Amino acid sequence: MSFQQEVIRPLRYMQPSVWGDQFLIYNKKAQLADEVDRLVDDLKEEVRKDILAALDVPEEHTRLLKLIDTIQRLGISYYFEEDIDKALQHVYEAYGDDWNGSNPSLWFRLLRQHGFYISCDVFDNFKDEQGAFKESLTSDVEELLELYEATHMRVQGETVLDEALIFTRTRLAEIAKDPIRSNSTMSSHIQEALEQPLRKRLPRLEALRYIHFYQQASHNESLLKLAKLGFNMLQSLHKMELSQLSKWWKGIDVPNNLPYARDRLVESYFWALGVYFEPKYSLARIFLTKVIAMATVIDDTYDAYGTYEELEIFTEAVMRWSVTCLDMLPGYMKLIYQRLLDMYKEMEEILEKEGKTDLFNCAKEFMKTFIKGYMMEAKWLHEGYIPTTEEHASVAYVTGGGSILITSCFLGMADIVTDRSIKWALTEPPLFKASSKIGRLLNDIAGHKEEQERKHFPSSVESYKKQYDVTEEYAYDLLHKQIEDVWKDVNRESLLCKDVSMPILMVTVNLIRTLEVLYKDNDNFTHAGEEFISHINSLLIHAISI
Numbered sequence: 001m002s003f004q005q006e007v008i009r010p011l012r013y014m015q016p017s018v019w020g021d022q023f024l025i026y027n028k029k030a031q032l033a034d035e036v037d038r039l040v041d042d043l044k045e046e047v048r049k050d051i052l053a054a055l056d057v058p059e060e061h062t063r064l065l066k067l068i069d070t071i072q073r074l075g076i077s078y079y080f081e082e083d084i085d086k087a088l089q090h091v092y093e094a095y096g097d098d099w100n101g102s103n104p105s106l107w108f109r110l111l112r113q114h115g116f117y118i119s120c121d122v123f124d125n126f127k128d129e130q131g132a133f134k135e136s137l138t139s140d141v142e143e144l145l146e147l148y149e150a151t152h153m154r155v156q157g158e159t160v161l162d163e164a165l166i167f168t169r170t171r172l173a174e175i176a177k178d179p180i181r182s183n184s185t186m187s188s189h190i191q192e193a194l195e196q197p198l199r200k201r202l203p204r205l206e207a208l209r210y211i212h213f214y215q216q217a218s219h220n221e222s223l224l225k226l227a228k229l230g231f232n233m234l235q236s237l238h239k240m241e242l243s244q245l246s247k248w249w250k251g252i253d254v255p256n257n258l259p260y261a262r263d264r265l266v267e268s269y270f271w272a273l274g275v276y277f278e279p280k281y282s283l284a285r286i287f288l289t290k291v292i293a294m295a296t297v298i299d300d301t302y303d304a305y306g307t308y309e310e311l312e313i314f315t316e317a318v319m320r321w322s323v324t325c326l327d328m329l330p331g332y333m334k335l336i337y338q339r340l341l342d343m344y345k346e347m348e349e350i351l352e353k354e355g356k357t358d359l360f361n362c363a364k365e366f367m368k369t370f371i372k373g374y375m376m377e378a379k380w381l382h383e384g385y386i387p388t389t390e391e392h393a394s395v396a397y398v399t400g401g402g403s404i405l406i407t408s409c410f411l412g413m414a415d416i417v418t419d420r421s422i423k424w425a426l427t428e429p430p431l432f433k434a435s436s437k438i439g440r441l442l443n444d445i446a447g448h449k450e451e452q453e454r455k456h457f458p459s460s461v462e463s464y465k466k467q468y469d470v471t472e473e474y475a476y477d478l479l480h481k482q483i484e485d486v487w488k489d490v491n492r493e494s495l496l497c498k499d500v501s502m503p504i505l506m507v508t509v510n511l512i513r514t515l516e517v518l519y520k521d522n523d524n525f526t527h528a529g530e531e532f533i534s535h536i537n538s539l540l541i542h543a544i545s546i
């Protein structure tokens with residue numbers, strides 16, 4: 001008598017994509033394109049002349065820094081990369097640590113953002129004889145805000161900046177509530193800064209926000225026009241990429257073929273767009289989106305559908321990475337495995353032509369390690385084993401995804417990724433670990449409640465609560481404090497690491513910023529919240545009115 005045992009799966013209801021098929025078709029509007037290109041070129045020239053003219057006049061250097069900051073915040077620094085590099089190099093060489101212009105907080109932030117490890121001693125001048133921050137600093141709200149933003153470039157041990165953060169945060173919160181000291185535009189500007197400092201904001205979202213703010217303040221008309229035109233031109237490119245990706249994704253048809261899994265292509269594209277939005281990274285965005293969308297399906301296979309035995313087989317097949325393994329897999333896994341192999345094959349062919357097989361192999365190996373991490377989580381869950389916080393971290397920081405994500409970011413970046421950068425990536429440097437840790441902690445804090453409702457590998461919150469016998473609230477505070485500390489390490493690494501260029505370091509910083517946005521208040525990747533939906537609407541649906 002044949003007897004078939006019923007398979008029990010850890011099923012969960014998965015919300016469908018909130019975006020439907022709306023990004024599938026995109027028809028670029030061809031009219032007026034040449035005229036706009038010409039206008040943009042003229043405006044660029046005008047701004048470039050302004051940067052270069054200010055360079056040779058020391059009295060103009062504070063204004064030059066303000067101009068560079070405005071260009072960056074308006075999201076158009078990619079038009080002036082060389083000019084900005086040249087200008088900041090010039091400022092660094094001319095002043096070293098001894099800036100004598102006004103607005104030292106802006107000078108400090110801009111130079112550190114660009115990798116110049118200047119001293120924070122300048123902020124000692126902000127204190128009185130008793131060692132407290134001078135109350136007179138609060139009389140200029142913009143300078144106080146600048147000081148607040150500067151503190152987020154601090155590294156471990158810079159106590160003056162830790163103190164400055166506490167001081168500015170308190171005083172700014174008071175000012176934002178006081179209608180005599182800040183009008184409604186300034187008040188919301190302050191509140192937004194307090195919610196998310198510039199260091200943690202995504203450049204493309206900051207551009208949208210700042211264009212609006214800048215328009216209401218005294219502004220340079222050419223710069224504003226360039227920012228708006230530039231934003232819309234790039235948005236068309238992004239829509240085209242998302243349309244191409246939607247066609248690829250439709251071929252997998254997650255809702256019908258893998259209904260247990262998250263159908264999150266648009267969210268995955270947002271993730272890639274957060275890492276790099278510039279035109280030259282089009283291919284990189286496409287590769288990265290595919291890796292994230294597929295990794296999500298795989299995550300759900302391990303967390304929410306596969307039986308332990310099936311997962312063992314899938315893990316074995318991934319380690320062997322060969323189409324011959326298809327036969328050993330159950331039906332639904334065949335689709336995932338085949339698509340995973342196809343996707344990597346396609347990337348491999350492109351990278352082979354670029355002479356970057358080492359980079360491809362490195363990214364593939366990190367994908368294998370990532371999946372091995374999922375299997376380890378499944379094993380401990382299956383065996384009912386409760387890992388210590390150290391054991392937990394050893395696996396959870398692998399599935400936190402820093403290494404797989406950062407190396408996947410590099411895949412489509414062509415010559416920006418040099419042989420030296422590949423060697424650097426192979427060492428799994430501190431920045432990889434930092435982003436894994438932030439990813440894991442933010443994800444666990446955001447998803448803790450939901451994951452507790454089903455059988456799931458314990459979150460970092462759970463692990464801390466058990467090991468140290470602390471309340472949930474205490475564990476949250478502790479983990480947030482750890483995230484702040486990792487940010488300091490990220491700042492330090494981006495200043496000290498000279499093995500790779502600034503664009504490569506910025507990939508990591510932007511990746512962590514994206515995590516800060518995706519997991520702000522909630523798991524927006526899985527359940528898009530109101531604010532997140534509005535980000536997608538303004539980044540990928542509505543153009544800015546000129």
Ligand SMILES: CC(C)=CCC/C(C)=C/CC/C(C)=C/COP(=O)(O)OP(=O)(O)O
Binds near residue numbers: 292297303405
């Ligand atoms: C955790 C993290 C930021 C991962 C980075 C690596 C990466 C891009 C994975 C893609 C899939 C994804 C969003 C997993 C998080 O799932 P989940 O929210 O169910 O978390 P889990 O890892 O606890 O299952």
